[in-house]
Amino acid sequence: MKLSHKKILVGICGGIATYKSADLVRKLKEQGADVRVVMSQSAKEFITPLTLQALSGYPVSDSLLDPSAEAAMGHIELARWADLVIIAPATANFIARLTAGMADELITTLCIATESPVAICPAMNQQMYVHAATQDNLNTLKQRDVHIWGPASGSQACGEVGPGRMLEPLDITALACDFFKASEYLPLQGKNVMITAGPTREAIDPVRFLSNHSSGKMGYAIAQAAQALGANVTLVSGPVALNTPTHVNRVDVDSAENMLESVLSDIKEQDIFIGCAAVADYKVEQVATDKIKKSAETMQLELTRNPDILATVANLKDKPFTVGFAAETSNVIEYAKGKLERKNLDMIAANDVAIQGQGFNADNNALHVIWTDGQQSLPTTSKTELAQQLLQLIIERMDHNENSH
Ligand code: PMT
Numbered sequence: 001m002k003l004s005h006k007k008i009l010v011g012i013c014g015g016i017a018t019y020k021s022a023d024l025v026r027k028l029k030e031q032g033a034d035v036r037v038v039m040s041q042s043a044k045e046f047i048t049p050l051t052l053q054a055l056s057g058y059p060v061s062d063s064l065l066d067p068s069a070e071a072a073m074g075h076i077e078l079a080r081w082a083d084l085v086i087i088a089p090a091t092a093n094f095i096a097r098l099t100a101g102m103a104d105e106l107i108t109t110l111c112i113a114t115e116s117p118v119a120i121c122p123a124m125n126q127q128m129y130v131h132a133a134t135q136d137n138l139n140t141l142k143q144r145d146v147h148i149w150g151p152a153s154g155s156q157a158c159g160e161v162g163p164g165r166m167l168e169p170l171d172i173t174a175l176a177c178d179f180f181k182a183s184e185y186l187p188l189q190g191k192n193v194m195i196t197a198g199p200t201r202e203a204i205d206p207v208r209f210l211s212n213h214s215s216g217k218m219g220y221a222i223a224q225a226a227q228a229l230g231a232n233v234t235l236v237s238g239p240v241a242l243n244t245p246t247h248v249n250r251v252d253v254d255s256a257e258n259m260l261e262s263v264l265s266d267i268k269e270q271d272i273f274i275g276c277a278a279v280a281d282y283k284v285e286q287v288a289t290d291k292i293k294k295s296a297e298t299m300q301l302e303l304t305r306n307p308d309i310l311a312t313v314a315n316l317k318d319k320p321f322t323v324g325f326a327a328e329t330s331n332v333i334e335y336a337k338g339k340l341e342r343k344n345l346d347m348i349a350a351n352d353v354a355i356q357g358q359g360f361n362a363d364n365n366a367l368h369v370i371w372t373d374g375q376q377s378l379p380t381t382s383k384t385e386l387a388q389q390l391l392q393l394i395i396e397r398m399d400h401n402e403n404s405h
Pocket of ligand 1: 133196198213214215216217218219261275277278279280281306307308309310311324325326327328339346351353359360361362
């Protein structure tokens with residue numbers, strides 16, 4: 001029984017797929033889960049609380065203020081009780097209300113009040129599902145670490161065909177089993193991981209700077225993946241427009257020198273260092289104190305080399321396992337191998353940033369990962385997926401190094 005001792009709160013919204021929720025409760029219980037059910041007011045139009053009570057073995061909650069619960073705070077108790085909250089079906093209306101943070105009904109309030117993971121199983125008419133409003137809401141929820149399970153595609157109760165069918169109870173149960181299995185896999189527990197991400201900015205004068213197109217997406221994805229594997233993560237970030245991944249310690253920096261200073265202030269505590277930032281190689285020799293006025297037809301900026309943060313870390317006496325990135329536009333593998341050796345790295349992840357749709361400021365990427373006596377290609381996929389694959393390689397290499405000592 002894969003869900004023994006797991007406490008799962010099933011939230012049911014009002015929609016035709018509600019009939020599947022009863023079976024979901026049964027399937028979760030068959031795997032050993034302790035299941036409690038919360039229903040929205042409209043869900044009760046489709047299925048009676050009595051059915052869910054009989055299947056779960058607990059009274060069904062549907063009211064924000066529950067006089068029978070201790071201190072009349074049923075929603076907080078339930079929010080604390082759950083190891084996982086599954087909303088199935090999750091209607092377009094529920095998704096919109098959760099995105100807006102509305103605590104107007106028990107089912108949305110719980111999702112806001114809980115510190116436990118929340119998974120939602122969308123179910124709605126296919127046109128409603130593909131509507132920009134619903135897609136935007138789902139993307140926002142994803143960024144807030146809400147798990148989106150489904151929907152499936154196929155014929156719908158309304159007679160249309162397309163995406164919007166709630167996943168089958170068996171599939172949702174399998175996802176719940178996988179979820180708990182994955183959350184117990186914490187190979188980086190107790191390890192400190194520092195990641196640099198985003199661009200640096202090198203001032204020209206008080207209003208101008210030199211920088212590059214790094215969005216921070218790759219580095220942030222690695223930070224999130226390392227945290228999910230149990231690491232204490234410090235993310236030293238250049239200026240980007242991204243939300244800080246949950247439970248990650250973010251330190252904001254600006255210039256390369258600024259980044260170096262932050263990195264070195266805590267590097268002794270780190271087990272792994274990953275340099276994903278696109279650090280400017282050069283800075284302006286003389287930063288003007290006043291805004292430079294437009295006068296001559298041409299102007300020259302004298303540039304001087306910035307410190308190499310990655311090489312500095314890799315040459316420390318008790319260096320952490322040090323991973324660099326190489327952003328190349330030609331001879332990708334050859335140049336990356338050169339950087340691996342010259343900078344004394346344990347591993348380097350090379351990306352071809354000349355290929356459209358990957359590298360700088362894209363959602364996808366592909367990496368060629370190289371270490372002293374081996375290499376592996378990680379083909380094009382989302383940066384989220386790639387971050388997990390890269391960390392897996394790092395974990396394997398660190399295990400290998402430990403066992404061979
Ligand atoms: O941020 P995104 O939009 O998601 O894009 C991701 C990315 C393309 C920026 C990322 O995948 C990447 O390739 N990061 C490294 C970019 C880079 O500066 O590459 P490089 O080949 O110039 O530098 C090699 C390594 O030295 C890098 O690890 C870099 O962080 C490090 N470096 C470089 C110069 C310097 N002064 N200090 C450094 O630490």
